Amino acid sequence: MTLTAGSATWQETLSTVFLHALERAGDALVAMSGHEVLVKAAQVRMRRAADVIDDCGSPDVVVAGVYVGFSGPLRGHxxxxxxxxxxxxxxxxxxxxxxxxGPSIVGPNGELALGPLQASALQELGNVTISACLNELGAYFDEPVQPTVPQAIVELTGAILDAVLADLVADVDQVLTARTSFTIGGESIDGTILILPDAPSLERLAQAAAVSHR
Amino acid sequence: MTLIADGRGPASTNPALSVAGIGELVSSADPDHTLVCYGLGSCVALSAWDPRVRAAAMAHFMLPSGAGGGPPVKFVDEGFDRLLAALRAVGGSSARAEFKAAGGASMLAVMAGALDIGRRNAQAVEARLAGAGLRLAASDLGGSAGRTVQLAVGNGRLLIKSVSGTKTL
Known part of the structure; x- marks a missing residue:
């Protein structure tokens, strides 16, 4: 857990808030999968855009992802x-x-894809786990954090992340990343949950959390 | 799936590869060299290749415009001149150069419209070239697929790979 921007109090407050939120996401993952899930240590850090991509693996490695945007008192991806x-x-x-x-859908050029049912199941998985995290963050405000409809996507890691990062780094060089990884027991499935709020949201959240913790 | 030809990916120590990370710029006058941008989504790669001296530069632009700070070609507006300067620094001429662009995709449906950074990036590159009296010789812009691009300094070919296939400009 490393935050290198803002005051020590600001950093500690946000780290604590996001670590709790990631715990809720892990709980939701366990409940939804119905299987033993090992949730690995969460990290909350300020990172440059290129570092965020590297943290998630090589930019030209294909991943299956679920994207959920969020707005309201907190805005981000x-x-x-x-x-x-x-x-x-x-x-x-x-x-x-x-x-x-059923069999996986494979395109004419051998591209990797998910069938409709698989995509739907994955979207629901992303929706439940990410919403659990957002609900925890939204508890600091009088109005809820509003998630978008989840979108399942199979693409290059860099291609998925550069779009959301571009939206966040127009005026700043670093973004706060809250991430955790997990393994589904017998299946050895590894995954990552990544929460990327924008800079104004962090200020609002830090203020709200500081009041709440007094 | 790793798309790079040598199979070693971005962390490759292959000295013949120069990788432009997000917001970065690479150049070379070595005809055996390849310039690479991995995993372009809404970002745009703009390459400039001078066929006479076989020198090239490539930028990995992230946003159309914005305030300073961050990596050298984060923004098209202020990074474009740096691309031309990088080409000149390796002996190339922008007047002779072939410009090619790829990327600018709209990766996420929910971010289409006002937040369509990919489309705005592509428009910014085309506008900046036009403003300098230059034009694209070829492009693969827009759509909804990610791309990895590789420019061969020896012949100026731009290889574009995505999850659905490969093409050459």
Whole structure:
């Protein structure tokens, strides 16, 4: 846990708030998957755009992600990232006993993709886990944080992240990243949850949290 | 899936590869060299290649315009002149150069419209070139797919790879 911008109090307050929020996301992941989930140590850090991409792996590695934007008292972007194979297997766990997942859709050039049911299951997974995190953050305000409709996407890591980072770094060089990774027990599925609020949101959240903790 | 030809990805220590990270600029006059931008989404890669001296530069632009600070070609408006200067620094001429661009995708449906940074980046590159009396020789801009681009300094070919295939400009 390293925050290098703002006062020590500001850093400690935000770190504590985001670590709690990531714990809620982990709880939601466990509840939704119905399987043993190992949630690894969360990190809250100020990072340059290029570092955020590196933290999530190589920019030209394909990942399966769920994107959820958020607005209201807090504005920013959230992502759940999995390997494409991990996403398919996770979707299979969620769909087990409901419907046969069927074969994966593979395009004419061999591109990686998710079938409609797999994409839907993944979207729901992202929606539940990210919303749990946002609900925790929204508890500091009188109005709720509003998430967008989740979007499942299979793409290059850099391509997914540069769009959201570009929206955040127009006026600043660094963004706060709150991330955690997890492993689904017997399936060895690794994933990452990434929360990226904009700079004004951080100020509002730090002020609200400081009042709340007094 | 790793898209780079040598299979070692961005962390490659291959001395023949120069990687422009987000907001960064690379250049070379070595015909055996390849300039690379990995994982472009809304970002735009603009390459300039001088066929006479076989020198090239490539920028990985992130935003159309903005306040200073950050990496050298974060913004198209102030980074464009740095691209031309980088080409001159390796012996190239912008007047002779072939310019090619790729990227500027709209990756996320919810960010389309006013927040469509990819489209605005592509427009900014085209406007900046036009303002300097220059034009694109070829481009692969827009759409909704991410791209990795590789410029071969020896022949000026721009290889574009995405999850759905490969093309050359």
């Amino acid at each position: 959230a992502l759940l990232l999995l390997t494409p194979d991990g996403a398919r297997r996770f979707a299979g766990l969620l769909l087990d006993g409901v419907v046969a997942p």
